[in-house]
Amino acid sequence: xxxxxxxxxxxxxxxxxxxxxxxxxxxxxxxxxxxxxxxxxxxxxxxxxxxxxxxxxxxxxxxxxxxxxxxxxxxxxxxxxxxxxxxxxxxxxxxxxxxxxxxxxxxxxxxxxxxxxxxxxxxxxxxxxxxxxxxxxxxxxxxxxxxxxxxxxxxxxxxxxxxxxxxxxxxxxxxxxxxxxxxxxxxxxxxxxxxxxxxxxxxxxxxxxxxxxxxxxxxxxxxxxxxxxxxxxxxxxxxxxxxxxxxxxxxxxxxxxxxxxxxxxxxxxxxxxxxxxx
Numbered sequence: 001x002x003x004x005x006x007x008x009x010x011x012x013x014x015x016x017x018x019x020x021x022x023x024x025x026x027x028x029x030x031x032x033x034x035x036x037x038x039x040x041x042x043x044x045x046x047x048x049x050x051x052x053x054x055x056x057x058x059x060x061x062x063x064x065x066x067x068x069x070x071x072x073x074x075x076x077x078x079x080x081x082x083x084x085x086x087x088x089x090x091x092x093x094x095x096x097x098x099x100x101x102x103x104x105x106x107x108x109x110x111x112x113x114x115x116x117x118x119x120x121x122x123x124x125x126x127x128x129x130x131x132x133x134x135x136x137x138x139x140x141x142x143x144x145x146x147x148x149x150x151x152x153x154x155x156x157x158x159x160x161x162x163x164x165x166x167x168x169x170x171x172x173x174x175x176x177x178x179x180x181x182x183x184x185x186x187x188x189x190x191x192x193x194x195x196x197x198x199x200x201x202x203x204x205x206x207x208x209x210x211x212x213x214x215x216x217x218x219x220x221x222x223x224x225x226x227x228x229x230x231x232x233x234x235x236x237x238x239x240x241x242x243x244x245x246x247x248x249x250x251x252x253x254x255x256x257x258x259x260x261x262x263x264x265x266x267x268x269x270x271x272x273x274x275x276x277x278x
Contacts, residue, residue, distance in 0.1 A: 006047045025104075026146075028154050031139055032100035036061065038090035045087040050102040052080040053161070055124065055132055059096025062089050065119050072096075075124045077165070079107055083117040099136050101161070109162040111181075128168035135161045169207050181206050182220045185213070189229050193236055194255030198229045234269045237262075247274050 018030055029050040038061050045064050054063070055077040063070040063078060064087035070076070080086050090096060107113045114120045124132075135157055142153050188205055195201050202225060203213045217225040233254050240250045251262035266274040 006049055026143075026151050026154060027104050027158060028101065028139060028143070029104055030100070030102040031136065031143070032098065033136060033140075035095050035097050036088070036090075037095050038062075038088045039092040039094050042089040043087045045085045047083065047085050048080075048102055050104050051082055051106050052078070052086060053099075053101040053103070053107075053165070054078050054080070054086075055099045055129065057097040057099060057129060057133070059090070059094060061094070061096040061098070063087075064089065070121060075126045075129065077122040077124050078119055079112050079114050079122070079165075080119040081106070081114045081116045084114070084119050086119070099132060101136070101139070101158075103158055105158075107162050108159045109166065112162050112165060122165070122169050124165070124168040128164075131164040131168065132161065135164060166207050181208065182216050185216065185225065186228065186232075189225075189232050193229075193233050193253075195229075196255060199225050230265075230269070234266070237266060237274065238270075241274055250274070 030048075036059075056072045056074055058074055059072075061072050063072055063076070064085075065078070065080065066085060070078075078086075112120070139154060139157050142150050142157070185202055185206060188202055189195075189198065192198065192201070199210055199213065203210045206213065208216070214224050217223065217228055221228060237250055237254060240253060241247070245253075247263065248259045251259040254262060256262040256265075263274060266272075
């Protein structure tokens with residue numbers, strides 16, 4: 001790590017924007033965009049002067065992160081910590097199109113934030129990448145016409161970028177994110193026990209596909225999210241009945257339109273009929 005240099009400027013000819021020195025402190029250090037030929041001009045493994053966001057729009061370059069080589073496709077993206085070395089390479093003759101931001105602060109939303117020396121890989125929906133491209137253009141325009149309000153405007157851009165990034169995502173490949181989403185999923189379930197379509201609604205809430213949601217829960221429990229949801233409903237039913245609530249009120253609290261539907265669920269779970277006050 002000590003032998004790695006911090007770099008900011010790419011080779012000449014690449015479309016990029018190094019933020020100029022100004023009287024005000026700006027939250028953005030660098031912007032990169034457009035076509036790249038990493039086969040002819042690879043970027044060696046190096047440290048950067050900030051927190052990196054990188055998105056592949058076209059092509060299949062290879063992202064170098066620490067000791068890993070990540071094969072990219074359109075929609076492959078990464079958020080990279082300040083102390084995490086990265087680089088790029090590709091096969092000879094190939095070209096790709098990317099977007100890069102380097103910010104002086106980490107992502108504003110916890111789920112996007114890697115460790116200082118870590119990184120996160122994201123798979124973004126290609127059809128939603130236009131929103132990221134628009135924010136990138138807005139950042140360039142702000143820097144080109146810098147005034148007393150540019151710093152505030154760029155801080156707003158980073159926040160909106162984080163939201164757009166998450167809304168474009170179909171999941172991540174990091175253990176930390178799986179754990180965070182599992183805990184967030186359980187918390188959502190506890191507060192939405194009335195849901196009649198919990199798997200579909202939870203996948204929308206977390207911003208992942210239903211297949212990814214299945215993997216998240218099976219990684220932790222060996223079972224799918226629906227089993228976890230039903231288990232939480234059963235626990236809540238037991239608690240409310242033990243407190244003396246009626247079967248009818250418990251059924252309504254858990255989202256059942258008819259008490260008989262709740263009774264069938266309870267019998268299937270506990271092999272006995274529910275009992276509460278009349």
